Amino acid sequence: MVRFAEVGLRYGGPGDGPGAGPEVLRGVSFTLTPGSFHWLLGPSGAGKSSLLRLMHLAVRPSRGEVEVLGTRLSTARRAALPALRRRIGVVYQDFRLLPHLSIFDNVAQPLRVAGRAERQVRADVTEILRWVGLVGKADAAPAALSGGEQQRVAIARAVVIRPALLVADEPTGNLDVAQARRVMSLLQQMHRLGTTVVVATHAETLVAEYPAPALRLAEGRLVSHG
Numbered sequence: 001m002v003r004f005a006e007v008g009l010r011y012g013g014p015g016d017g018p019g020a021g022p023e024v025l026r027g028v029s030f031t032l033t034p035g036s037f038h039w040l041l042g043p044s045g046a047g048k049s050s051l052l053r054l055m056h057l058a059v060r061p062s063r064g065e066v067e068v069l070g071t072r073l074s075t076a077r078r079a080a081l082p083a084l085r086r087r088i089g090v091v092y093q094d095f096r097l098l099p100h101l102s103i104f105d106n107v108a109q110p111l112r113v114a115g116r117a118e119r120q121v122r123a124d125v126t127e128i129l130r131w132v133g134l135v136g137k138a139d140a141a142p143a144a145l146s147g148g149e150q151q152r153v154a155i156a157r158a159v160v161i162r163p164a165l166l167v168a169d170e171p172t173g174n175l176d177v178a179q180a181r182r183v184m185s186l187l188q189q190m191h192r193l194g195t196t197v198v199v200a201t202h203a204e205t206l207v208a209e210y211p212a213p214a215l216r217l218a219e220g221r222l223v224s225h226g
């Protein structure tokens with residue numbers, strides 16, 4: 001479950017701590033049930049990326065309570081956060097693959113960080129690359145792939161750890177319609193497998209094509225949920 005209660009966020013603090021800047025999220029409250037799929041909508045600057053950053057523990061709220069996968073951030077020990085982060089997959093508009101690593105090693109990275117045995121890494125990465133249709137590109141560099149292919153690698157990297165929560169920030173923003181549909185199909189398959197999925201987007205045509213409940217932000221406030 002993901003629960004926000006009267007959450008506010010200001011940037012400008014040290015590290016991931018609360019800052020003294022203007023409040024970019026204000027009084028945001030909602031609950032996402034496990035296994036749900038939600039769009040996150042709203043105009044540019046409304047706070048979509050900021051809300052996702054709170055959800056994947058990249059920043060802490062300035063006020064209110066954020067609870068992710070059963071852990072309340074206000075009372076969580078710092079030492080518990082890395083393990084919690086490993087249960088959350090993140091996909092960005094600009095893919096954020098490591099350019100000097102092969103596709104295989106990009107996808108393997110979260111498993112290696114988690115200390116999995118190399119035999120297991122090989123099996124899991126091969127399986128997930130087959131799922132995204134890129135097993136033939138395992139040895140290629142990211143730059144040798146199309147944008148859509150790079151995004152499928154980024155999804156593979158995000159889900160290879162079998163996250164309970166998957167958040168995607170404009171994952172189709174740089175893709176043509178066919179590639180965007182392929183990415184959406186993968187995100188929906190993850191949802192059908194029981195993962196809680198949240199996808200931020202501007203693309204109203206995509207939302208119309210894949211109807212689902214939405215969180216809608218305007219000027220840092222949640223204006224509708226459902």
Ligand SMILES: Nc1ncnc2c1ncn2[C@@H]1O[C@H](COP(=O)(O)OP(=O)(O)OP(=O)(O)O)[C@@H](O)[C@H]1O
Pocket residue numbers: 011012021024042043044045046047048049050051
């Ligand atoms: N790292 C940061 N430091 C300071 N202010 C920030 C930071 N990131 C975002 N903001 C501000 O927070 C507000 C919300 O930005 P955010 O990126 O969350 O909106 P968004 O809805 O995702 O926008 P877009 O659709 O354009 O990506 C904006 O006013 C933005 O300038």
